[in-house]
Amino acid sequence: MAIFKKKAKAAEDDLSVKDQKLAVQTAGQDDAEADMDAIMRKYDRESNTRIWEGVPKILISILLVLFSVFCIGMTLFYTGLPETRLSLFVAFAIVIGYMMYPANKKHVRVNHIPWYDIVLMLVGAGAFLYFAFNALDIIKLATRIETYHIVIAILGLLLLWSSAVVA
16 A cells, blocks of 8 residues: 555656746746837837736726727717717727827836826817817807817817827
8 A cells, every 4th residue: 555655645746846847937938928028118119008907907998898889889870960979989099099008108007097198188088079069069160160179179189199109
């Protein structure tokens, strides 16, 4: 009986050595992946994305799915003005753009949006939401639009351009 126990113990020791080697290899791969991510963030513009983990990652994923469903629903079922639909689309695209892509790639932290990105996101989305909710009134004004309408439009377009350049 003692012979069988020794073989079983030797097999367990053999497995633990294999597990240790695998853990060392996995740790080495994690370090290599972290180094590769840092290099890609430094030199590749397309790697310049925010890092979301945990609950925020799930919430962002849900937001992206809801945006897709919103786009499909607006395309198939919305019967209002196209100006309203397109302004809503651009407003939500600006929000998603600033949530996914940082304006400054030097200070990327996990689960963090700097205050200036939040301000730009809200102002850009607010400009297009203003036009979405007041589309009929603005259309009725025709050529008699006010100066503040032009300022809001230019501000919204600049922030849309900024969001597109960052992405």
